[in-house]
Amino acid sequence: MSSYSMTEAFHVDGGSAPDTEMGHQPALRVGLTLLEHAAMSRIVMVHGAGNDLWGPSSIKTKWFPALADGLAWHGVDVHEADVRIAFYGDIFRRDPEEGYEPPVDRAAAIASVKQIAAHLDPTIDLDEVVKMLTEHHFDRLLAQAEAYVQQPTIRTAARARVEAAVDDDTRIVIAHSLGTLVAYEALCAHPEWGVTDFVTIGCPLAADMVHPLLDPCPTRGTGAWPGSVQRWTNIADAHDPAAANSLVDRFSGTVTEYKVDNGHRVHDPEPYLNNRWTGYAVAAGLAAD
Numbered sequence: 103m104s105s106y107s108m109t110e111a112f113h114v115d116g117g118s119a120p121d122t123e124m125g126h127q128p129a130l131r132v133g134l135t136l137l138e139h140a141a142m143s144r145i146v147m148v149h150g151a152g153n154d155l156w157g158p159s160s161i162k163t164k165w166f167p168a169l170a171d172g173l174a175w176h177g178v179d180v181h182e183a184d185v186r187i188a189f190y191g192d193i194f195r196r197d198p199e200e201g202y203e204p205p206v207d208r209a210a211a212i213a214s215v216k217q218i219a220a221h222l223d224p225t226i227d228l229d230e231v232v233k234m235l236t237e238h239h240f241d242r243l244l245a246q247a248e249a250y251v252q253q254p255t256i257r258t259a260a261r262a263r264v265e266a267a268v269d270d271d272t273r274i275v276i277a278h279s280l281g282t283l284v285a286y287e288a289l290c291a292h293p294e295w296g297v298t299d300f301v302t303i304g305c306p307l308a309a310d311m312v313h314p315l316l317d318p319c320p321t322r323g324t325g326a327w328p329g330s331v332q333r334w335t336n337i338a339d340a341h342d343p344a345a346a347n348s349l350v351d352r353f354s355g356t357v358t359e360y361k362v363d364n365g366h367r368v369h370d371p372e373p374y375l376n377n378r379w380t381g382y383a384v385a386a387g388l389a390a391d
Contacts, residue, residue, distance in 0.1 A: 142271035143186035144391065145169075145384070148264055150279025150304065150371070151246040153191035154204070162187045168372040169276070172381030178388060188267035190260040190284065194246050205253055247280050247306075251315045257287075264288040274299040274387040276380075278371040279344055282307055287317050289328035299387030300331045303374035305338065308347035325353040332390075334358065335383035342368040358383075 147169070149161055166182055173180055194204045249256050264285055268275070275297050277285035282305040289297060306312050307325070318326045328334065336359045338345035349357040360379035367373050374380055 142184075142269055143267065144184045144271055144388070145180065145274045145276060146186050146188050146264070146267045146272050148188045148267075148275065148277040148281035148285040149191065150277075150281045151194075151244075153189075154193075154195040154246075156191055158187040158189035161189065164372060165375060168375035169380075169384065171376035172378065173385055175378040175381045176385040178381070178385040180384075180388065186267050186272075188264045188281075188285070190263040193256060193259050194249070205249055205256065247283075247312075250280060250283065251312070257317070260284045261288045261291070265292070268292075268295055268297065270296065272297055273391045274301065274384060276301045276303070276375075276384065277305075278302075278374065279304045279306065279369065283312065283316070286328050289331060290318055290326050291329075293329040295330050297330050298332045298390060299383065300328055300334045301337070301380060301383045301387075302334070302349070303337045303371060303380060304342055304344050304369045305336055305349065306344045306347075308349050308352045309344070310347070313347075313352065320352075323352075327353060327355040331355075333383075333387065335360070335379075337362055337374055337377065337380050337383070339364040339368045339374070344369055 147162075147165055149156075149165075153161060162182075162185065165187070166185055169185065170180060196203060250260060251257070261284055264275075265288055268288070273296065275285050275289065277300075282302040285300070286302075286307060289295065289300060307316070313320060313323075313325065316325055320326070334349075334353075334355065334357045336345075336349045336357050338348075338359065339362055342364070348359060350359055360383075362374070362377045362379055364370065364373040364377075
């Protein structure tokens with residue numbers, strides 16, 4: 103098993119170290135740079151929103167055992183060194199010492215959801231919508247998602263993390279929630295990659311508030327196919343609000359979709375990852391390599 107070494111380098115606007123003098127606030131933190139020497143990754147995993155208080159190692163500590171359990175349904179083993187986390191959560195993490203404020207607006211995110219909800223159902227109780235969002239901290243997740251689609255600097259910075267994580271050995275990209283959007287757009291931008299399998303879990307790509315905003319923009323309601331991908335498998339819990347809309351027939355290719363039951367953890371990544379159908383999709387990708 104290959105050993106890992108990690109260096110952290112925080113950049114502002116893609117270049118020099120942050121200016122922390124009084125009154126000068128950096129516009130955007132662009133890099134938590136992970137250098138994994140002598141390690142090639144067959145699988146890259148991309149997290150969703152709400153991971154700003156975590157890091158790549160802590161996410162991998164939770165996700166890798168769940169992935170291994172999913173593969174165990176099919177008698178398949180994977181080495182931890184074959185898996186890499188594409189981490190972008192720090193882009194949304196506030197840093198008072200450095201003076202960094204992530205450009206995220208919860209109020210604007212809630213206003214957008216209220217507008218869309220009212221358009222879809224004029225009889226809906228918008229106060230109840232807001233209460234549900236704030237009580238379950240969905241406003242924080244939605245604000246990060248809205249910041250991604252509305253602000254090019256965040257979009258570019260997050261996609262750069264996926265671009266840095268994928269290497270010549272990468273064959274499978276697994277993405278959760280907002281990470282499905284980041285990974286999808288990175289795959290579309292890099293058809294030269296050797297990624298053959300895309301596995302999405304808790305995926306909002308077909309949602310009414312997301313699908314029209316994809317990059318590249320859908321043509322007559324049909325999204326572009328993600329680059330070099332040969333097999334796209336989408337795993338959705340029937341009660342997961344983020345995955346309510348099916349991906350089938352929404353993209354210019356065949357998306358295979360499986361329904362699962364995550365119990366009360368409808369959107370959590372771990373029950374998605376340890377499910378037999380997620381394991382089946384990943385096992386098939388490994389076998390094809």
